[in-house]
Amino acid sequence: MFELERWEEIFDTIRKNKLRTFLTGLSVASGIFILVILLGIGEGMRNGISQEFQRDAANIIYVYTGVTSKEYKGLNPGRRIQMKNEDFNYTALKHQDDLEYKSSIFRIWNGIVNFGKESGSYRVEGVYPDYQFLENSGMVEGRFVNYKDHENFEKVVAIGKKVRDDLFKDGKDPLGEYVQISGINFKVIGVFTDPGGEREESLVFMPLSTAQRVFGGANNIANMAFTLEPEDNFEAALAASNYFSTEIENQLKETHTIAPEDESAVSINNSLENAKRFYDLMDMIKFFFWGVGICTIIAGVVGVSNIMLIIVKERTREIGIRKALGAEPLSIVGMVLHESIFVTAIAGFIGLIASLMLLEFVGPLIETQYISNPAVNFNVALTTVFILVIAGAIAGFFPAWRAARIKPIEALRDE
Amino acid sequence: MIEIRDLHKSYKVGSNSLHVLKGINFNVAEGELVSIMGSSGSGKSTLLNILGMLDEADEGSYTLDGVVIKNLNEKIAARYRNKFLGFVFQSFNLISYKNALDNVALPLYYQGIKRGERIDKAMSYLEKVGLADWAGHLPNELSGGQKQRVAIARALASDPKVLLADEPTGALDSKTSYDVMNLIQEINDEGRTILVVTHEPDIAAMTKRIVNLKDGRIIQDTQVNQVRAQENV
Numbered sequence: 126m127f128e129l130e131r132w133e134e135i136f137d138t139i140r141k142n143k144l145r146t147f148l149t150g151l152s153v154a155s156g157i158f159i160l161v162i163l164l165g166i167g168e169g170m171r172n173g174i175s176q177e178f179q180r181d182a183a184n185i186i187y188v189y190t191g192v193t194s195k196e197y198k199g200l201n202p203g204r205r206i207q208m209k210n211e212d213f214n215y216t217a218l219k220h221q222d223d224l225e226y227k228s229s230i231f232r233i234w235n236g237i238v239n240f241g242k243e244s245g246s247y248r249v250e251g252v253y254p255d256y257q258f259l260e261n262s263g264m265v266e267g268r269f270v271n272y273k274d275h276e277n278f279e280k281v282v283a284i285g286k287k288v289r290d291d292l293f294k295d296g297k298d299p300l301g302e303y304v305q306i307s308g309i310n311f312k313v314i315g316v317f318t319d320p321g322g323e324r325e326e327s328l329v330f331m332p333l334s335t336a337q338r339v340f341g342g343a344n345n346i347a348n349m350a351f352t353l354e355p356e357d358n359f360e361a362a363l364a365a366s367n368y369f370s371t372e373i374e375n376q377l378k379e380t381h382t383i384a385p386e387d388e389s390a391v392s393i394n395n396s397l398e399n400a401k402r403f404y405d406l407m408d409m410i411k412f413f414f415w416g417v418g419i420c421t422i423i424a425g426v427v428g429v430s431n432i433m434l435i436i437v438k439e440r441t442r443e444i445g446i447r448k449a450l451g452a453e454p455l456s457i458v459g460m461v462l463h464e465s466i467f468v469t470a471i472a473g474f475i476g477l478i479a480s481l482m483l484l485e486f487v488g489p490l491i492e493t494q495y496i497s498n499p500a501v502n503f504n505v506a507l508t509t510v511f512i513l514v515i516a517g518a519i520a521g522f523f524p525a526w527r528a529a530r531i532k533p534i535e536a537l538r539d540e
Numbered sequence: 541m542i543e544i545r546d547l548h549k550s551y552k553v554g555s556n557s558l559h560v561l562k563g564i565n566f567n568v569a570e571g572e573l574v575s576i577m578g579s580s581g582s583g584k585s586t587l588l589n590i591l592g593m594l595d596e597a598d599e600g601s602y603t604l605d606g607v608v609i610k611n612l613n614e615k616i617a618a619r620y621r622n623k624f625l626g627f628v629f630q631s632f633n634l635i636s637y638k639n640a641l642d643n644v645a646l647p648l649y650y651q652g653i654k655r656g657e658r659i660d661k662a663m664s665y666l667e668k669v670g671l672a673d674w675a676g677h678l679p680n681e682l683s684g685g686q687k688q689r690v691a692i693a694r695a696l697a698s699d700p701k702v703l704l705a706d707e708p709t710g711a712l713d714s715k716t717s718y719d720v721m722n723l724i725q726e727i728n729d730e731g732r733t734i735l736v737v738t739h740e741p742d743i744a745a746m747t748k749r750i751v752n753l754k755d756g757r758i759i760q761d762t763q764v765n766q767v768r769a770q771e772n773v
Contacts, residue, residue, distance in 0.1 A: 133655060141637035446633045449594065451622020451650040451698065454614045530614070534594045537633055 135464050145439075149432050149465070150472030153513055156425030157476030160418050161506050165484040167414025169491065169499025171407050184366055185259055187394040188349040188373060190381075197384035206381050206390050210337075210344040215380075216351075216373055223369065225354045228253035229346040231336045238284075238329060239305040240292040247288055249306055249329045251336020257283075259350045260319060265289075267300045267315030274314075275332040280339070282306070283315040285326035306331075309339060349373075359404040366397040418509075425513050430520030433465055437524035444528045445536025454529035461525035462518055469517040473510035481506065541701065541733050542568040542591065547600035549586055560586045562756035564600070568702075568735065573728040573766070575736045575744040578753035585706060587753070588737045592625055592704045593617045605701045622650050626695030630707035632687040634679040640666060640690045641675040647698035665693040669723060685716035692723060696732075703727065703734040709743055721746045722769035742767075 139146050190206040213229040229252075236249030250256075257269040269283050282304065284292075293299045303310045311331060319325035336342060353369060356362040370393045377383070383390045437444075444457050481501070488499040528536070549561040560583045568574055578584040589595035590602065593609060602609045604624055612620065626647075627633075634643045645662035653661070666672050669689040679687055688708060695703055705724065709717035721743060728734050728748075736747055744750050745767045752760035 130649065130652075130655065134649065137642070138637070442633070443635050446635055447646070447650070448618060449592070449621060449627050449633070450647040450694070451618050453618040453650075456650070532594060534589050537594075537629065537631075 131459070131463060134460065135467060138460075138464060139468065145436060146468055149429070149436070149468050150475070152428045152432060153425065153469045153472040153517070154476030154479070156421060156428065156513060157473050157506075157510055158480045160421045160425070160509055161477060161480035161501050162483065163414055163418055163421065164505065165480070165488065165499040165501040166496065167410060167418075168501060169488065169496040170410050170414075172499075173497040174403065174407055174410070184352055184355075184362060184397040186351045186353070186366060186370060186373075186396070188351075188377070189347065189392050189394075190377070191389050191392060193383055193387055193390045195384040195387045197387070198382055200382055204390075206377075206383065208346045208349065208377070210346060212377060212380060213346060213349050216349065216376065219376075220351075220369065220372070223353055223365065225352045226255040226258045227351045228256040228259055228349070229333060230256070230348040230350065231333055231340075231342050231345065232347040233306070233336060233340050236306060236329060238288065238292065240299075240302065243292045243294065245288070245291050247285075247327050247329050249282075249331070249336075251333040251340075251342070252330050253333055256330065256350070257317070259352060260321075260325065262317040262319045262325075265316040265318050266298075267313070269315055269317065270330055270332045275334050278335045278338055279332060280309065280311045280335055281314045282311040282329050282331045283317055284313055284330075285328045286316055286318050287323050287326040288329060289316045307340070359401065363397055363401070366395055370395050422509055422512060426516040426520065429469060429513060429517035433461075433517060433521035434524050436465070437461060437521065437528050441528050441531065441536050445531070445533045448529075448533040449537065454526075457529040458522065458525045461528075462521055465521040466514055466518050469514045470510070473513055477506055477510055541570045541572075541605055542566070542735075543601075543603040544591075545601045547587075547590065547602065548598050549583075549590065549595070550598060560756050561590075561597070564756075564758060566751065566758065566761075568733060570733055571728070571731045572749060573725070573734045573736070573747045574749045574751060575738055575747035576751045576753060577739060577741075577744050579739065582753040583756045584737050584739075584753045588704055588706050588735065591702075591735065592627060593621050618650075622647060622698055624701045626698060626700035626703045628688070628691050628695050628703065628705035628708045630710040632679070632684075632691045632711075634687055634690060634694075636679055639676050639678050640671060640682065640693075643679070643690055644694045644697050647694060651698060662693075662697055665697050666690070668696070669693045683716075684712050685719055688712060688716075688720050689723060692720070692727070696727065701733060703732055705734065705736045707737055707739075709738065709740065714742075717743065718746075718769045718772045725766070725769055742772075 190208055193202050193204045193206065196202050210229065217224065217227050231251035233249040233251070236247050238245055238247050238249070252270070253275065254269060254271050262269070265286055267283070270281060274281050284299065289299050292304065293302070299313045299316060302313050304313060306329070337344060351369070353362070353365050356365055374391050374393055377391045378385055378387070381390070440461070447457060484499055484501060491499065544564055544566040547561050547564040550557045550559040564587060576584045576587060586595065590597050593612065596612070607620070609620065635646070638646070641659065641662050644665055645658040648658040648661055663672065663675060666675055669692055671686060671689055671693070674682060674686060679690070682690065708724070709720055712720060724734060724736065725746060736743070738744055745764065746769050747764070748766050749763050750760070751758055
């Protein structure tokens with residue numbers, strides 16, 4: 126199979142049948158090329174969408190309280206449950222290894238904000254610095270509230286872009302200016318933007334400690350928000366998130382003496398449930414591209430088989446001549462297969478390398494929202510090349526075998 | 541060299557069986573130049589195919605150079621063809637993408653001879669048929685007579701016991717035909733056994749013995765005075 130003479134004979138055949146070789150190679154190379162590009166784009170879409178997902182649908186867990194609906198341990202139903210700083214601190218400490226970001230929120234109702242003659246009503250909240258990340262806010266200018274502000278009860282605010290546009294006309298720089306909230310002066314330290322749009326940009330944030338002290342909040346808090354450290358896959362993330370939700374619910378019910386079966390006193394909004402849709406979508410995309418990929422391979426196999434059939438048909442007479450000159454059937458089959466495997470393998474690798482280069486060099490330049498860093502698993506690509514080569518060989522074997530069995534006189538019969 | 545006893549061969553054509561060879565008895569000694577004549581359908585090509593191990597007889601025995609040719613599998617048939625026989629066809633049957641030299645060298649490839657030696661040998665046979673200058677040309681760059689001479693060189697390359705030529709001049713004009721026959725006579729003069737199938741009397745007259753076939757039987761087998769092709773050129 127591998128002796129030099131055979132190789133010489135095959136190179137000779139290939140060299141003198143350039144068009145045939147080129148066409149066979151082209152179909153194999155383009156098949157592999159298309160497949161790898163497809164898989165690459167599929168992977169890119171997965172990356173892109175998962176980035177989208179990370180931006181919008183962070184696995185945020187929102188905790189808020191309401192009114193009890195059941196009597197418990199001698200306490201009447203209809204009791205309003207008020208979370209305290211201790212609740213938040215306890216949870217934050219207990220789960221400090223699992224939590225990525227955490228913040229409690231103190232809400233100031235009727236937040237009328239004035240600057241000079243302009244005024245507006247906005248949601249005003251006292252938060253921890255982490256809240257910037259829970260909200261996925263980005264800073265347009267200045268900074269968000271930080272721990273130092275929090276510790277020192279600084280009267281500073283970070284305002285949304287919409288708030289700035291409403292209050293600071295004529296492009297006046299808000300940084301360092303003082304706005305009045307319920308008549309009290311707060312210094313603007315930053316302007317933030319939010320992917321949630323205008324609604325999320327009509328907000329004013331100040332340090333939690335300041336809000337509680339200035340607006341008579343004692344140590345009350347309205348909500349708590351957490352995100353957990355990211356997990357490798359959705360199942361793990363969901364499990365961790367559900368576990369955490371249950372933990373915090375139980376703990377709150379215990380501290381505030383709420384019946385374990387009371388549904389309305391403590392509510393936990395676990396946005397990861399929603400995220401399942403995104404993971405499903407990603408799985409769909411994956412299946413779709415694999416489906417298309419497998420179809421491409423099948424089409425490639427059929428194409429290669431076709432070409433092999435035609436090649437053998439075309440060479441029937443040549444095979445007859447060779448047999449008359451003393452070629453054994455096995456040597457005929459060997460010759461046809463050897464050539465086809467050689468050509469498809471080389472062409473397959475050319476297609477593979479071309480597509481990988483394209484992905485490597487052009488891939489990172491793709492800047493659309495839904496495709497990011499298209500890449501392909503090298504082993505997968507390599508496997509497809511082998512599948513195609515082997516399929517080509519099998520497809521070539523049967524006609525070659527039949528041709529080798531034909532009696533030379535039939536092959537040589539004058540047309 | 542060749543001994544044939546009571547050879548029968550029939551072909552199935554649809555539901556009918558066509559009895560082509562109806563008991564052929566036939567000997568060829570070494571160094572003979574025999575022509576097998578007959579009209580079309582007389583069975584001459586079938587006989588040649590059986591002699592050439594391209595086809596197998598239904599009945600009868602065939603001995604070639606002391607070897608009984610019977611129940612051959614493909615592999616052994618291929619080996620015998622390579623070792624014992626050289627073929628010349630009416631339609632030349634050169635491999636179109638190989639040049640003259642490589643065509644001549646092909647039987648040697650199947651003998652397992654190394655490339656260098658193959659080329660040398662093939663070249664010497666091309667010289668013998670007077671086409672050394674055309675060694676690098678593809679078949680479609682050669683004239684009919686040249687193609688047939690390349691085919692003869694190829695048939696000789698494996699140094700066969702018997703040369704089998706099926707209508708070697710069938711596709712050639714008469715001048716070229718005589719050229720080719722002249723070459724065949726020269727090869728015969730060196731002592732090689734040659735069988736020529738033809739339906740042309742003038743070609744048959746250039747051999748040493750004419751076997752006439754009709755309806756699957758030999759009706760005449762005569763030694764003739766050979767006409768030298770050289771005289772007709």
